[in-house]
Structure formats: C-alpha cells, structure tokens
Amino acid sequence: MPAPEHRTDHGRDHRNERHPHYSRATLWLLATIAGISVANIYFNQPLLDDFRASFPGSAWLIGAVPAATQLGYAIGMFFLAPLGDRFDRRLLILIQLAALGIALVVATAAPTLAVLIAASLAIGVVATIAQQAVPFAAELAPAAERGHAVGTVMSGLLLGILLARTVSGIVAQYFGWRAVFGASVVATIVLAVVVIARLPKSRPTSTLPYTKLLGSMWHLVAEHRGLREASLTGGAMFAAFSIFWSVLTLLLAGEPFHMGPQAAGLFGIVGAAGALAAPLAGKSADRRGPRAVISLSIALVAISFVVFAFSARSIAGLVIGVIVLDIGVQAAQISNQSRIYALAPEARSRVNTVYMVAYFIGGALGSAVASLAWHAFGWTGVSLAGLAAVGLAAWSHRRRRVGAASQAG
Template identity: 80%
Template sequence: MLRYHRLAWRPSIQAVPQTTALMSTSDSASPAASERSLRGLLLLLATIAGVSVANIYYNQPLLDNFRASFPQSASWIGAVPAVTQLGYAAGMLLLAPLGDRFDRRGLILLQIAGLCVALVVAAMAPSLTVLIGASLAIGILATIAQQAVPFAAELAPPSGRGHAVGTVMSGLLLGILLARTAAGFVAEYFGWRAVFGASVVALLVLAVVIWLRLPKSQPTSTLPYGKLLASMWHLILEHRGLREASLTGACLFAGFSIFWSVLALLLAGAPFHLGPQATGLFGIVGAAGALAAPLAGKFSDRRGPRDIITVAIALVAVSFVVFGVSTTSIAGLVVGVIILDIGVQAAQISNQSRIYALSPHARSRVNTVYMVTYFIGGAAGSAVGAIVWPLFGWVGVSIAGLAFVGLGAWNHLRSPAQPVANA
C-alpha cells in the first residue's frame, strides 16, 4: 500500500513544517509492488495532466470555424486562444499555490466540477463575446495539471525526480498536442460546439477514477491564502535559478504558441485549403515530443539540466528556420513540428527538474512562479501571432518565433550554472 511520511519540522521563509510525500512500502509490500504502485500513480497523474490541459488547446484548430460562426466579430477571433492562455496564467497564480495548503486530490476534483460548467457555457455560446468569457474561465480552471506535476515530484525519490516529472509531463504534452487532433476530428464531423461537450464527458469519467484511485496529499503549509500568495515573491527574490528558468521557458513557449495559434489559418488558405481535421493531425506528428519527455528527464537526472536546455534551445531555433522555408510545404511543416515539440518538451522537463529541487517545502508555489511566467509567454506568442500573421504572413510569424527563441537563448547563456542539490 501507499502512504505518506511526515518528515521533521524545520523553519523556512513561510515558517511552516517541511513535508514530503515520498512513496514507501508497508510491512507487507515488496519493493517491486511499491514500484508498480508508483508507476500506476504517475500514469494516472499523467492522464490528469493531459486531459485537463487539453482544454486550453481545443480552440486553436477551430479558429476558422469560429470565424464562420461569428463573421461579424471575425477580427477578434485571435482573442480566443490568447485569453484562454492568460486565464491559465491567472489560474496558476490564484489556484495552483493552494496545493501546498490543501489536499491536491480535493482541489483537482473541485476544479473539474468548475471546468465542466465553463465548457458547457462555451458549447452553448451565442456570440464570440460569450465564447471569449467562457474561454477565460476554461483557462483558469484547467490548471488542474499544475497540481499533478508537483504531486509527481513529491511522490518520487530525489534520484528519480526528473524521470517522474518527465512521465507526467509526457501526458501533459500529449494532451496539448492530441487536443488539436481530437478537436479537429470532432469539429469536422459534429461541429465545433461538440468539442467542448465531449470534453465534459471525458472529465466526468476521469473524476470517478480520481475519486477511486488517487490518494490524498499531505499539505506542507498552514499559511492563510494572502500570505501564501505573497510568499511567492520571496521565492522569486531568493532563487536566481527560478528566475532564469522561468524566463527561458516563457520565451520558448511563446515560440511554440505563435506557431500553433497561426497554423490553422495557414492551412486554411492557399495552397493548402485544409480544414480543422488536417490541422489537428499535426498534433499526432508533434506527439513525438512526448516520447522525448521521459528520456529528457533521465538525462537531466544524470547529466544535469543546463546542457539539456542548451540543446533544446538549439532545436527550437532550427524548427523555426525550417518553418520559414516551408510556406508551401506540408513535409517541411511536419519536420519542423517534430523538432519544435521535442525541443520545447526537453527544455520544459529540465527546467522543472531544476526548480523542484530549489524549495521542496514550496513546490506548488515554485511551480506557480515558473508556470505563470511560462503561460504569459504563451499568451504573448499567440497575441504576436495574431498581429504578425495579417501583416507579414507565415515568414513573419517564423521570424517572430525565432526572435523569441533568441531571447530565451540569451537569458540562458548569460546566467552562470547554478548547482542544485537533490532534495
């Protein structure tokens, strides 16, 4: 059986007990059984991360459908993905830190309930304004994934933390990428409103599994809500590695988002004339990045994360060069997507492996600082894509993506290596 151990109390900037949820075995459980139990929990957490985060990406291959449904508001279509990602950043800031204060299983179930309501509103939206409002709520409540990832870091031993985070992040990336495939397929045959309805069904099924299989977590803080949020500022000031990882991740995700938020518009026009289903199929191609996640985690455990991040930045830069010369080439876009997603995922795993070792008693808050910055970068990428696309076309989008990557590279390379002890 699985249980959690409360470790010794020690003071911190929050003046709360340090607690960790390392996996252990009972007297009757064998190490092999414990390993299987841990693997099963990590797979469940990966599923939670993927199914929940998918909701902020369903709208990206549907932009042309929204434009057809709301022609009088066509100039505001780009606001849907941008607002969704801003909502995700706001949700991480306001909700994700609660994982240090309350049981994560209960938080996950409450957010699923609220997310289902927001999805129903989106499915029934009579205007683009309502859809944008529902998209903001979807973004806020889909931060369920940001409870799953630090949960995995707590469950795993320090020597396997990178691999555990990589396993859950592979589920998250699959959710991001396959969301576009699923949304494109459903919209092609049943309309875009059915996409949000199908997500409600998937979330309700997942909630039942969570209720039956996921154990409760052990809170590590007794701070009231206001002080819990304020303590993140101290973490930012205290840890230079957190600041560096956050900005680098945000720049790479901005490039990732500028590509995916404009791809549907590129494929809808000449010479491709392809619908949302074809756009969604690129998600399957990009799923190669999810296969790199556990490997990136293992290399991060063995070699340290900084070298992996350097290689990842180079891969993302190469992907935008490939995109820039693939304005009329499906094959070029496919190659670029594979390189892009492997690079972004490898950098993400390595960055998170670094930050989770910085402050074990505040993993949810450290994760919040990182991911809020990360998704602000994503929202900036989507917004820039909406501006650059009508003015400069696909080549302009590719150059803008490369500029974001260049900023991330500068931030990463200018910072000295920060040794981080496994905690």
C-alpha cells in the first residue's frame, strides 16, 4: 500500500480518536449557549423606565435590578465556573439552564420589585453558563485550532452582549418588559432540549474537593506569570470598552443628537462587527501567536479612542470608532484566552475564572471612571480615560522578565 496514503489515513484516525467530538456544529452550539445565557445579564438595562412604571412605590430601588444581576454574575463566576474542571460540563450546563429557566419565570411574574431584584440576582448567578462553554471549546479542539474554537464561541458570547439591549428594547416597546423575560424562558427551554440531544459530555480533569478547587486558583495565579499578565491586560481592555459604552447614552442624549436610549442600543448592532471578526482573530492567534494579535488589538483600541475624541458631534465617527473598538477588544479577549488555556490544560475552568473575574473587575472600574470623567471633563475626558486604560493594557502586555518566555503565548 502507498506509504503517503497510509500516513494520511493514520493521521486522520489519530486526530479523530483524540478529538472525536470536535466539529463546527458543536462549536456553534457552544457559541449559541454562550450568547443566549450571557444576554440575560443585559436584558434589564433598557427596561429601567418600565420597571419604574410598574413599581412606582419603589422607584428609588430600580437601579438595584441591574446591580443585582452583575453581582450575581460575579458570584457565579467565582463559585460555579471552576466546577467545570471537577464535573461533566454538559451536566453543569443543563443544571444551570434549568435554574436559569426557573429564575426567569419568577422575574416574568414578579409581583414586587423586591422579588424582581431577587430573581435578577439568581439570573446573574446561573447565567455564567457561558463560562462553561468557552473552556469546553478549548477542551474539545486540537491545540493547533484552539484559538479558532475559542474565537467562534466568543463570537456568540459577544453577540449576546451587544444585541441583548437592542432585542430587549424592541420586545418591551411592543409587548412590555415581562415579555422580555418570558421570551428568554422559551429560548432557555429550547436550548436545553438541543443540549440534551447534541452536546457531548466532557471529561473532568480534577478530583479536588470543592473548597480545595477554589483555593487552587490562588496557586494558579502565583504559578503562572502568563495568567497574571493576561488578566491585567484583559481587565484593562474591558475597562476601556466599558468607559465608552457606559456614557454613550449620555452623549447621544445631548447636543447635537437628542437621541433616546434606544439609539445607544442600536449601536450594539454596529458593534456586532467585532463578534463577526472573532473567529478570524482566533485563526490569526493560531497562526501568528496570541501575543502578536494582542499587540495589534491594543493599537486598534487606542485608535478607536482617538476617533472618539474627535467625534463628539459626529455619528459617522462614533460608528467607525465602535467597529474598531469592538474588533480590537474581542481579538484581544480571544487571544488572551487562547494563551491562558494552554498554561494549565487540566485547570481550564479555573484559569478562565481567574481571568474573567479580573476582566469584569476591569469593566466595573471602567464604568466608574467613565462616570467621573464625563461629569468632570465631558466627552474629552472620557476619551482620555479610555486611552489611559489602553495604556495600562499596553504596559501589562509589554512587560517581559527573565523566564517569561517559558510561559505560553
């Protein structure tokens, strides 16, 4: 038999044995899981006026609804996401989908604002399903295609983040805010059925008891310089992202635009370009290495804030800036995650937890800085704050020490 043909067949069989469940369909299912689950974190943001109308006696507490959701997400990331190393991720996804469906039903029928706040906290905790989907993709993929796999799933997650506000605003305008949560209940049930039918099981990589599993994350931070660097870089990049999106509504409400909150939500559709570019960024990380892609991403985000600085009265400038910003942030996110998943293959859920906690801390700080900058210095101050966050990301990314070359990436 011809030797080349034998080697080709053997290589194909060997790959299938090692990665039998890796397929485009599985990746897009994981992307859908990530997008639908994370969207629940952002559905309530355009609905605050509707909540105020439904619960006029508790209007002063309306802001607690999105705050409770974000707090719940942080809690879920820390306490639930690491379980993916200990248990079958498919089972964890199904359990969280069931819990999410219940929490959404409670939110849909909430008779008081207190019940809605409690349901929002629960929604945030269990919507961390996305943090099982991304490391699941890294586990299923061959090492040479890990960046592409992570990028594909992250594109679904980003679409969920960017389009949630738009979809929520449209549904609420015609059917009321309860219909938003009700529609999500239906989507969650359908998704659970598809997961049961199509998603493969994962192989746990740790036997640590739960408390030691959580404690081991500190050891991972201490052991892996690449994880510390990626976490700081990612957190700074998401801070820049949040600085822009936190005050866009305020900019559009004033001169010369006089646009309502729905206009800011529609910018999410523009930002979807970043999600569509995510798989390409993953492939580039596979070919050229993640560090090169991160360097380019930082440059793109810096350019976007320069564009923003000169676009205080220009919709076209804002649109261009949003596209460049989202492509840069998402390309950096995918490349950073590709790096950290290579550091400790047996602890992908835990390194992802460390990274994402830092990522959302950066986002929260960015939102706070944006508010201060807006009230003190206006749009110019916001643009400069964004550039400062990008500068921090560049500093973290460029820091090299003796021995750093031993780290992945």
